[in-house]
Amino acid sequence: MASTAVSVGESEKNCSDLTSSSNLDGPEFDSTLNNSQELPPDSLYGWIVVLGACLMLMMAIGTTNTFGVYLLEYQRSVFPSTPVSALSWIGSLQFASMCFFAIGAGVLVEQYDPRLIGTIGGVVSGGALMAASLCSSPTALIFTQGILYGAGGSCLMIPAVSLPSQWTQKHRAVATGIALAGGSMGGLWMSFAARSMVANLGWQWSLRITGLMTIGVCCPASLLLRKRIQVPKRAKIVDVRVMKNPLFVLLFFVSLFAAGGYFTPYYFMPPYAVVALGEAQNWSANISSILNAGSIAGRILVGLLADRIGPLNTLFISLLVSSLAILAIWLPFKSLSALIAAALLFGFASGSVVSLVPVVTANLFGIQRLASILGLLFFSYTLGSLVCSPVGGALLDKYGHGTNHTSLIIYDGAFFSAATLLLGVLRMAVDTNLMAKI
Numbered sequence: 001m002a003s004t005a006v007s008v009g010e011s012e013k014n015c016s017d018l019t020s021s022s023n024l025d026g027p028e029f030d031s032t033l034n035n036s037q038e039l040p041p042d043s044l045y046g047w048i049v050v051l052g053a054c055l056m057l058m059m060a061i062g063t064t065n066t067f068g069v070y071l072l073e074y075q076r077s078v079f080p081s082t083p084v085s086a087l088s089w090i091g092s093l094q095f096a097s098m099c100f101f102a103i104g105a106g107v108l109v110e111q112y113d114p115r116l117i118g119t120i121g122g123v124v125s126g127g128a129l130m131a132a133s134l135c136s137s138p139t140a141l142i143f144t145q146g147i148l149y150g151a152g153g154s155c156l157m158i159p160a161v162s163l164p165s166q167w168t169q170k171h172r173a174v175a176t177g178i179a180l181a182g183g184s185m186g187g188l189w190m191s192f193a194a195r196s197m198v199a200n201l202g203w204q205w206s207l208r209i210t211g212l213m214t215i216g217v218c219c220p221a222s223l224l225l226r227k228r229i230q231v232p233k234r235a236k237i238v239d240v241r242v243m244k245n246p247l248f249v250l251l252f253f254v255s256l257f258a259a260g261g262y263f264t265p266y267y268f269m270p271p272y273a274v275v276a277l278g279e280a281q282n283w284s285a286n287i288s289s290i291l292n293a294g295s296i297a298g299r300i301l302v303g304l305l306a307d308r309i310g311p312l313n314t315l316f317i318s319l320l321v322s323s324l325a326i327l328a329i330w331l332p333f334k335s336l337s338a339l340i341a342a343a344l345l346f347g348f349a350s351g352s353v354v355s356l357v358p359v360v361t362a363n364l365f366g367i368q369r370l371a372s373i374l375g376l377l378f379f380s381y382t383l384g385s386l387v388c389s390p391v392g393g394a395l396l397d398k399y400g401h402g403t404n405h406t407s408l409i410i411y412d413g414a415f416f417s418a419a420t421l422l423l424g425v426l427r428m429a430v431d432t433n434l435m436a437k438i
Contacts, residue, residue, distance in 0.1 A: 045226070046167025050175050052224025053160035054182035056118060059214045060125065060156040061354070062186015063149070064098070064263070065292055067091035068270030069194045070145075072284045073203050074138070075271065082138050084402060085393035090138065090146045091267050092389040097150025098157055099259075099381035105158040106375025109227075114159035118222025121155025122215050128152055129211030133204040145207070156218055158378075159225050161354075162371040165362040166228040173311050173359045177303025180355040184299060184347070187266075187292035195285035229368055242373055247364055250426040251357070252380045254419050258319060258353045260384030261415030264392050265326070265346050266291055268408060269339065276403050277336055287343050294347025299355045306352075310437040311359040312427050318352035319420040325349060327413035331406070364430075388415055 067090070074087045108117050125148075132145035160179060168175040190210070197206035242248050269291065270284035277283075298318075306314040330342035361377060362370055388411070395407040430438055 041167060041169040041228070042171070043167070046164070046175065046228075048224055049167050049226060050164050050179050052221045053164055053179035054185075055221035055224075056122075056156045056160045056182070056218050057180055058182035058186035059217050060098075060121075060153045060160070060186075061180075061183025062188075062190045062292075063125075063129070063210060063214065064091065064095050064153075065183065065187030065266050066190045066194045066288060067094060068267050068288050069191060069198065069285055070203060070206075071267060072271040072274060072281070073198050074141075075275075078203065079138055083393070083397045085390055085397050086138055088267060088389050088393035090141050091263070092385050093142055093146035094150050094153075095259075095263055096382040096385040097147045098153040099150075099378040099385070101151045101154035102158050102378040103372075103375040105154040106162070106372040108155070109159045109162065109371040110369065114163060114225045114227060115222050117155045118159050118225055119219050121152045122218030122222060124152030125149050125156060126152070126211040126213075126215035126218070129207045129214065133207040133211070156222075158371055158375060159222070161358050162374050163225055163227065165358060165367050165370055171303075171307055172362065173306035173314075173356065174300070174303040176359050177299040177306075177351075177355045180351070181296045181299040183354070184292040184295035184351060188289050188296065191270075191285045191288035191292065195282065240376065242365060242369075243376065245365075247426065247429065248373075248377070250422060250429065251360065251364070252377060254422045254426060255353075255357055255377055256380035256384040257415045257419035257422065258357075258384070259381035260388035261322070261326070261412045261419065262350055262353050263385055264389050264408070264412040264415075265330070265343070265350075267389055268392065268396070268405065269330075269343055272405055273336065273339060276405055277334070277339065279336055283336070287339065290340060290343040291347040294344045295351040298348035299351040302349075302352045303355060306356055306359060308437075311356045311363060312423075312430065312438040315352050315356045315360060316420065316423050316427055318349045318356070319416060319423055321349035322346055322353075323413060323416040323420055326409060326416060331409045331413065384415070388412065 071084075071087055071091060074082070074090075075084055079087060105117065105121075128144050128148035128151075131148065132141055135141045135144055160182075161176070164175045164179045165172055194206055194210070197209060201209075243252075266288070270288045273279045273283040273287050274281055302314055302318060305317075325342050325346035329338055329345065333342075357377070358370070358374055361373060365373055392408040392411050395411055396402060396405060399407045427438065
């Protein structure tokens with residue numbers, strides 16, 4: 001079966017017919033069919049859009065991926081009397097609010113120029129980090145480095161994640177993977193940069209410099225973005241019809257559990273190397289970089305695999321491997337070599353949680369309303385990140401006394417296992433033929 005995009009209405013009809021037919025094939029839901037002034041898909045300009053998206057996500061997601069460096073500094077030096085569970089809320093709300101505000105950002109990207117939305121996002125998120133450098137309490141950091149940064153980051157993430165699918169059809173998974181690899185690239189070099197700046201200049205100046213870089217990179221990069229499809233204005237600000245679709249509901253909960261488990265290793269593996277294994281402090285940045293290095297390769301190579309065997313099939317494999325990295329390597333083996341192996345494998349496999357979900361969404365529900373549909377879908381990321389990391393931090397405090405991570409690791413592995421199981425149900429709901437390209 002060929003993997004093609006269908007409209008929301010067509011997908012809903014097919015969902016009602018799943019008992020008698022598993023075929024979801026249908027025409028591309030693309031308004032450019034009636035607009036000869038628009039550029040065709042797979043044109044050269046599409047790769048310029050991918051470049052702009054990659055640079056924006058390098059700063060937006062890269063900053064969230066380096067929070068483990070700040071968490072260690074807050075935990076050991078800045079707020080040593082504050083429980084880890086409380087400090088982890090800063091990073092959790094950073095990503096959670098980014099996904100929460102994505103609902104509004106998706107509507108804005110559909111109705112207005114994405115270059116304007118991206119520029120606003122760069123200024124707000126960069127300004128939030130500079131404001132965080134002036135804070136003297138965890139509560140203030142939650143509002144600045146957490147919520148305010150996420151609000152600005154949503155205006156960077158949604159156009160960067162949704163627009164590459166408008167411009168590519170033959171290599172949609174690869175293009176989206178390259179764009180989202182920017183987040184891992186940012187996490188890779190920003191981990192070392194943040195560790196160095198925190199050690200030599202202090203955490204306040206590290207935040208200020210990162211904020212200035214965010215503005216300096218994201219605002220010019222947003223000028224490269226352009227919509228290929230002009231979406232007609234609608235009476236409803238947020239169209240929630242897609243939420244009645246059983247496939248969307250399944251994908252929503254897959255994303256909830258996967259996102260819930262995704263950031264826990266990024267937040268807790270770096271300090272684990274220092275606190276639990278007793279390694280030198282620079283290993284916190286090293287582990288963060290290993291996670292991001294694996295994710296760079298994973299998002300691109302997984303994209304190539306998805307174009308060959310289908311994004312749904314590839315996403316299932318990636319979630320399964322991520323579960324094994326947590327439960328079969330990180331959990332039983334308490335050594336630096338095992339941690340490095342788990343971080344590399346998890347980084348490689350888990351990158352698909354971010355890069356393939358937009359591709360799966362585009363293939364199931366079409367690309368015309370992709371920005372707003374992703375905005376609704378990313379709300380599941382908000383719920384997942386709010387449930388997993390703070391609860392994991394509480395488990396670490398209560399049962400691990402700040403050093404034994406066993407309960408946290410089991411909890412995180414359970415999230416990825418649930419995501420894998422639900423995705424298997426979604427895969428079989430779409431097509432019971434295990435050899436189908438979906």
